[in-house]
Structures are given as C-alpha cells and as structure tokens.
Amino acid sequence: MNDRQSSPSQPSVGRDSSEPNAGRVWCSRTAAGDVATVWLSHPGRLNALSAGMWKALAEIFTELAAEELLRAAVIRGEGGAFASGADITEFAQLHSSRDQVRHYHDTILGDGLRAVLNCPVPVIAAIDGPCVGGGLEIASACDLRIASRRSSFGVPIGRLGFPIAPIEAACVVELIGRANALELLLEGRIWTSDEAYAKGLINRLVDDNDWERELEATLQRVCSCAPHASRRSKWIIRQLTTIDDRQKLSQGQREACWDFADTRDYAKGLDAFLTKTRPQFKND
Numbered sequence: 001m002n003d004r005q006s007s008p009s010q011p012s013v014g015r016d017s018s019e020p021n022a023g024r025v026w027c028s029r030t031a032a033g034d035v036a037t038v039w040l041s042h043p044g045r046l047n048a049l050s051a052g053m054w055k056a057l058a059e060i061f062t063e064l065a066a067e068e069l070l071r072a073a074v075i076r077g078e079g080g081a082f083a084s085g086a087d088i089t090e091f092a093q094l095h096s097s098r099d100q101v102r103h104y105h106d107t108i109l110g111d112g113l114r115a116v117l118n119c120p121v122p123v124i125a126a127i128d129g130p131c132v133g134g135g136l137e138i139a140s141a142c143d144l145r146i147a148s149r150r151s152s153f154g155v156p157i158g159r160l161g162f163p164i165a166p167i168e169a170a171c172v173v174e175l176i177g178r179a180n181a182l183e184l185l186l187e188g189r190i191w192t193s194d195e196a197y198a199k200g201l202i203n204r205l206v207d208d209n210d211w212e213r214e215l216e217a218t219l220q221r222v223c224s225c226a227p228h229a230s231r232r233s234k235w236i237i238r239q240l241t242t243i244d245d246r247q248k249l250s251q252g253q254r255e256a257c258w259d260f261a262d263t264r265d266y267a268k269g270l271d272a273f274l275t276k277t278r279p280q281f282k283n284d
C-alpha cells in the first residue's frame with residue numbers, strides 16, 4: 001500500500017447515527033492527508049442509509065470542502081456493498097406525513113447530496129456491490145464512478161409507492177439523461193454493471209480482481225493534476241450545468257412533489273416492504 005491509499009487502519013473521523021445499530025459514516029485519510037475516503041457502513045443491511053448516515057455525510061463533506069490541501073475524495077461502502085438505498089425501517093417514524101417526507105428529502109437527504117455536489121475537489125464513487133436508491137443518488141452526485149463487475153444499480157422506489165424527489169431526480173437526470181432516468185424509475189428494474197456502463201451511469205467498469213488497483217490508478221491520475229486547475233474546472237462546469245432543482249420548480253410544484261405521502265398506495269408499499277409481501281396498488 002502506497003501513501004495515496006486509504007485504509008480503515010489509518011486515523012479516521014466518524015459520525016454515528018443517533019440510534020444504536022443504525023449505521024455509521026466515517027472518513028479515513030492518506031498518509032499525506034491529501035485524499036479522504038468517506039466510508040458508508042451499516043453492517044448486515046448492505047449499508048442501507050439511515051437518517052443519521054445522511055446527516056453524517058453532509059457534516060463530513062462540509063468539513064472536507066473547507067480543506068485547502070485536499071486533492072480528492074472517495075466515497076465507498078464497507079462489507080461488499082456501496083449502499084442498498086434508504087433504511088426503510090425508519091420510515092414509519094420519519095417518512096409518514098407530508099411534513100416528514102418534505103423534511104426528509106429536502107433537508108436530511110438533500111443536504112447530504114448537496115454537500116457532495118458542492119465539494120470543490122474531485123469526488124470519486126468507488127462502487128463494489130449493490131448501488132441502489134439513495135446509494136445510486138450519492139454516486140450520481142460524484143464526479144467519477146468506478147465500478148466492479150459484481151456491482152448492480154437501480155432506483156426501485158416505485159415498488160414502495162413513492163416517486164423520486166427533486167434534488168435526487170436532478171442528480172440522476174443530469175448524469176444519464178431523461179430517457180435512461182425514466183427507464184430506471186418506471187420499470188424499477190435493477191441494472192447489471194454492463195448495462196450501467198453502456199448507459200453512461202458509470203465511467204469505468206473493471207473486473208472484480210482489478211477494481212482496487214484501478215481505483216488507486218485513478219486517484220494517482222487525479223492527484224497528478226494541478227489542484228487549482230481541478231477545482232476551477234469543477235467550478236466552471238457547475239456554472240454551465242446546474243442541477244439545483246430549486247431553480248426549476250415553483251413553490252407550488254415543489255409542494256406537489258409530496259402528494260404521495262397522503263395516498264393509500266404509499267402506505268401499502270411501506271407495509272409490503274416491511275412484511276415482505278407484494279403490494280396491490282390501486283391508485284388511491
């Protein structure tokens with residue numbers, strides 16, 4: 001392992017969820033301190049993203065954004081997954097009413113995605129295993145995505161009875177375009193890594209045994225560029241292609257995004273997930 005690589009054995013800063021056994025996000029650094037690796041960790045849950053993990057992601061990336069010597073950041077998951085989506089077991093307490101879903105998507109989840117988007121240095125999603133729902137949205141907010149062949153991708157939230165929220169949709173549509181985003185959402189199908197690569201969701205698809213080496217090689221190339229040039233290139237592209245959904249939707253349109261919270265189909269979808277049954281949606 002050279003001085004650019006990051007490992008769990010090195011000094012780290014972590015953020016635990018406010019609830020026990022509800023996941024953790026933590027940050028390890030290279031020996032030189034110029035590369036940060038942000039780890040998603042929720043053992044036994046394929047790194048399902050709890051509210052506490054989203055908040056920790058926002059806190060860590062806000063701190064990283066202020067570091068002048070940082071050259072690059074990596075987001076990856078522990079234990080054979082990137083992230084399998086939201087922690088649906090929390091939804092009864094955090095995602096039931098209109099006010100709750102608005103706060104969850106605009107603030108809890110939205111702040112996490114915006115913190116990744118606003119990080120001034122290159123951010124690489126290192127994807128190995130399931131990258132689904134919120135995990136795919138985090139990957140979409142990154143600048144580069146490198147995936148192993150065993151990875152899989154999707155946003156099957158329609159099966160749970162709710163649509164994608166504005167900031168999440170903005171990230172996905174900017175990355176893969178309208179047609180591919182609609183395919184992901186309307187079919188709820190999980191893409192293989194080959195299909196994700198063919199449709200532009202990932203930049204580089206690597207054999208499983210070579211994935212770590214390619215991640216390291218990518219970091220070396222990124223860090224060999226002038227830091228100011230990389231930061232300025234990101235800034236320029238952000239000015240030319242904004243994904244700030246708040247500039248595209250009126251207040252009334254934004255409010256309509258949360259109508260699903262009042263439907264019976266949404267309640268059926270959540271109950272079906274928790275009871276491992278198949279929901280019978282009736283558009284009510």
